[in-house]
Every structure is written in structure tokens, then in C-alpha cells.
Amino acid sequence: MKNQFKILLLILITSTVAYAQKTSEIEMDEKHTIYKENFTTNDNTTLVLNLKNTSAQVFESPDDNVYIEYTIEFKNTRRKLKERQLKHLIVSGKKEGNKITYSSKTRNTIRHSVYDFDELLIDRFEKKNLLKDSLPKPIIRKSLDSVINEITNSELLFRNKIRGALKITSRQTERWNRSVDNLIISKMVIKIPENIHVRATLENSNLVFIDDFYNRATMNIRNSKLRFKVLGNPLNIFDVDNGYFRANAIIGGQYSFANTRHALIGQLKNTEIHSEFTKVEIGEIGLGNKIIDFNSEYFFYNWTEGFQRFDLFSEYSKIHFFYPDLNHGLEVIGYNTRNLVGDDGFEVTMQPKRKERNRLMSKPSNPKEKSTGLIYFDIVNGIIYSHNDSIKTINKD
């Protein structure tokens, strides 16, 4: 029974891979255009996207129009399966004044949905080392490039985790990879002109923004996976509940993460983050950021030259802190917080349990050198992990 379940699940999980690997070789035998429309816009236009159980690629529009195209292609697919997939699609679009509304919803996500997000997915199965069960890895400083690379390959890593949880072997995966029957490709492309406001409500959806996204965006995201290059509007308001969030860079705006499984951010600048029960990794912290958190795990890997000031207010948070290489100041206030230094777990208890805020750590910048900025932590019931490679930096002073 267990094996049969695994095999079926394996087909579902790896159908994406099967197609991605053979994209160039396979000719699909049937194509259905579910929706195709374009809308004119001006600077006052708002695009409202209501997407449920939907996968889409988002591009910057080559002109002032919004373009939406949704197709489904089949290859050797059973008639009943085809009918079922098509039957449950509810897609609509309209324009009323300056408001364009596009909604897409399936009763459930298409099972064998295959989405060719980018070239890197094509050779995903050649990366056999990534298919091995992941072992606990030591926490080391990640470079910005490494974080961005992880963002690009995020879908592969996610699938690998699920495979690991269900103990599906790579051998089984490869066996099923050879089959190209019952292939269904769902492809939605949305092209958005710059300067229009985007309001999106996303549920159980998977969106990849192929180009940098400087539009003003207000997004309410639930149980979804999102991947961005640059999110660059200071008026952005994002509310992310559950799911996964990846962005090569965030420049400005307010972001809220609740119970987000993994928020992976390359560069962060002029941004305010409110978070709880979330794992957040930041490749490089730049100018003017503020974080307010409850019970999340943060990784601060690198700092730009001239970040000036960074504020963190947290309760019950775990902070993996890699010190800046350049001259900087550090202030920590709060209570009942521990600092674990290096992998050997040398501990510094910074305050007894007394519930009064006090200065816990203070390291002023070297007055003889130009300071790159001040790191200010207000931490209550927190743990700061200061990792080994930063000790050398501290001792440098």
C-alpha cells in the first residue's frame, strides 16, 4: 500500500521534472487557449489579480497594455483526465474605468501541471547531489551570490524536501522520469506595464516574476510560492501568510510574514518587516531597514558598505548574526537573552530574567576609521548566535 502511494505521488511530483528535462524534445499533441486578452492602461490604472490554485509567469509589458494568455497543452493524456482539467477552470477578465480585474481559479490545482519557469529547471535532474536526503548542514556565512543562486533554484530544493519527508528515492524518481505520458502543461503569462498599481490576492498559487518589478504592489498572499527578482517600489505592502517568498532584492515597502516557511531575500534596503513564526534569510543588509519580530529565525549574512543603521525589535527570536567586515557599531538592549558564540557554543548570558530593559552588549565603532553603520538590537527572550567567522572580525578591533 505504502509503495503504491509513493509511486503515485512520485509521478505527481516528478511530472514537472519529466517535462522540464525533455522540453525541447516533446511535441505536445493538443493545445487549448483558455483565455487571451489585452487591456489598455494609463498611469491611473489598477490591475486586480485574484488567483487561486494558479501558476503564472509575470513579465514587464513591452508597451502600455496588460496582456494575459492562459493555455493548457496535453500530450498522450486520457480523455477523461483532459475533460476534468478543463471543466474546473474558472477564468474571467474585465475592464471597468481604470480598473482591470482578472480572476483565475481551478477547483484544484492541475495535478500534472508543468511549468517551465526558467532554463535552470531543465537540467535539474542532472544535479543528483541535490536529490540526496538532506543532512543537517552547519550554519555558515552565505555570500549574496549564493543566496541569489538558492532563490533561483528554490523550487527544486522545495520538491527535494517533500521527497525527503516521504522517503522517495532518487532511483524511483528517475524511473518515472522516463515516461512522458499524461503530460499536461499549464501556462499562464501575465505582462504588466510599469507604472500601474497591482493589487493581488493569491491563494495556493505559484508566481514567478521574470523581470524586475517596480510597480506599486499591494498583495495579500496565502499558502503560495512567490519568486521575484527586484521588488522596487517604496509603496509596496505585502502580507504573506504561510508559503514561500523569495526575492533577489527588496527596495522599500512594508512586508509582513506570518508563519512563512522560508523567506529568502538577497538584498534588503529601506524596508520594514513585521514577522512571526517565520524563517528569514537575508543575503545583504543595506541602508535603512527595520524588523519587528516574534519567534522567528533570522539570518543576517552580510552588510553593505554604508548601511548606516539597522534596527531589530524582537521577542523569542533566534538571530544568526554574521558581523560586518567593515568598521561598525553594535548596541544590544533587552533582557533574558543569550549570546552563543561560535560552533563550540561558548555562551554569554547577557541579562538575568529580570524584566527590565538594559544595555546587554555595546561595541562602539572604531573612531579612527569611517563607520559603516550602527546595528541596534532590542531583544527580549532571544538567542543571538554569533558565528565563528565573525570572531576574527570582532578581535580585529
Next chain:
Amino acid sequence: MKRDIRNLFKEEDDLKTLPKNHRTEFLEKLNKQSKQKSSFPWLKIAAVLLIALTIGFSLFYDKPEEVKTSPIVAQIEAFEAEYLKDIETEWESFIAIADDEILVGRFKKKLEDLDVDYQEVSTQFKNESDNIITIEALVENLQTRLQILKDIQEHIKILNQKNEHYEKSI
């Protein structure tokens, strides 16, 4: 129009009087029939075999149908039962070591919210049990609940460890 209905029964009795030799006629007919049946015994056997085979085949081929649909549900149910049990155990040990009511309250609310999400996804799963996204959502929801409880206990343990070093500045 009043009428004594007892008279109706009397009239009926008069109409249905049996002929005198009805018993003999019936026995003769019965003998004839039984002789005809006994002349084709193989038909009986064939019929029995046919029925047996039909039932046998239908049972045999029905089984894989059940296997096709039920293992996923059964597997998820087993996974769910195992995780819910672990979550309950971790919750008990969490409230035993947590001395911060606000913290316990926030975790309680978080777990309730996750449970509401789970019920919603679970309903979707019942409608279409082979949807990979739904299966992933169920697995992740349970894993999240367990993980946050384990993490906070580890966190509290570290905070409660006996002070080994005391520094106010570095």
C-alpha cells in the same frame, strides 16, 4: 347507499368454488414439470458456475480499483494520526516548561489558526485526493505545527540554562 359488507364475502365465496378433481389435476401438472427439469441437469451446473465466476471476477477486478483510490487517503490518515499525536505530546511538554502566559497564548492561537487551515485543506483533499499541492499543504501544515513546538522548547531550554559566563560588554 348503505350496504352490509358481510354480504360481499358471501358472494365472493360462491364465485370461487373449486372443481372436484382439482387435486388430481394439480399433481399431474407437477409431475410433468419435474420430469422436464431433470432432463437438463447441466444447465443447473452451468448457471451455478456462471454465477460463481461472475462474482469471482467482479471481486477480483474490484480490488485494484479500491487500491487505486484508498492508499493515498490511508497514507495521509496514518501520517496525520502520527503527527497529531506527536503535536499533542510536544504541546504538553511545552506548557509544562513555559512560564510566560503571553507566549503560551500566542502559540495556542497559532496552532488553532493552523488547525483551521488544515481542516480547509483536508476538505479539498477529500474531494480530490490525488492533488499534489493539497498533499504537500497537508504535510507541511502538520510539520510546521510540530516544528514550532519543538523549536520553542529548545529556545526555552537554552534561555533557562544555568549561567556560565556573565558579560556586559564585548
